[in-house]
Amino acid sequence: MRKYLKEDEVLNLLHTPKRLRDHLIVLLLYQTGMRVGELANLKLGDIDFDTEEISIQKSKRHPEGRKVPLVDNVTKVKTKYYIGGRKGKKSPLFLSNKGTALSKRQIQRIISDNARLAGIDKERCHAHVLRHTHAVHALKSGIDLRTLQENLGHSSIEVTAIYLTLDIEDRKEAYRKHRLPVRIN
Numbered sequence: 187m188r189k190y191l192k193e194d195e196v197l198n199l200l201h202t203p204k205r206l207r208d209h210l211i212v213l214l215l216y217q218t219g220m221r222v223g224e225l226a227n228l229k230l231g232d233i234d235f236d237t238e239e240i241s242i243q244k245s246k247r248h249p250e251g252r253k254v255p256l257v258d259n260v261t262k263v264k265t266k267y268y269i270g271g272r273k274g275k276k277s278p279l280f281l282s283n284k285g286t287a288l289s290k291r292q293i294q295r296i297i298s299d300n301a302r303l304a305g306i307d308k309e310r311c312h313a314h315v316l317r318h319t320h321a322v323h324a325l326k327s328g329i330d331l332r333t334l335q336e337n338l339g340h341s342s343i344e345v346t347a348i349y350l351t352l353d354i355e356d357r358k359e360a361y362r363k364h365r366l367p368v369r370i371n
Contacts, residue, residue: 190319191311194249198304199311207280210297211288213261214240215297215313218254219320219338222297222313226290231275235262242339252339321349326356 191199203363215225223243232241239253256262269279278287288296294313299364301311317338323336336345 214317228279
């Protein structure tokens, strides 16, 4: 079974949230490939709009942290708008209705609830699927494996290479677009 979303599914999922916060959660998970725990731990000071970088302080494999690019202008504008006038570099980026940091579980619930509303099977759409989707779409768009490895924070390129495996529908589409030179009559 495919472990990533197709482009139209991502678009549907991005258009489903009614709250900017929830939309931004889906958008950042998809565009950066962050783990849900990394997103939950983001602080206001972790986002540098000038250098177009997000610093991930707590990382599964990198206790020293890592940086991921934030180069999409629309995402930067939406993030700035969401932050508004909030101050304090150590303040959580994503807040609950009570003003506290969102937990990993709350973020996962936001993803699954919006996936259901978008008509995507909840078994196929959870926060980690957005990480897989980021990886597959990045490779399909031409980003090299080494760059993706760094961005995802994988310790070895072999771990990242699993995203090179496409489902049969993707492979058929690729072969339709790029026919082999020898044709049989």
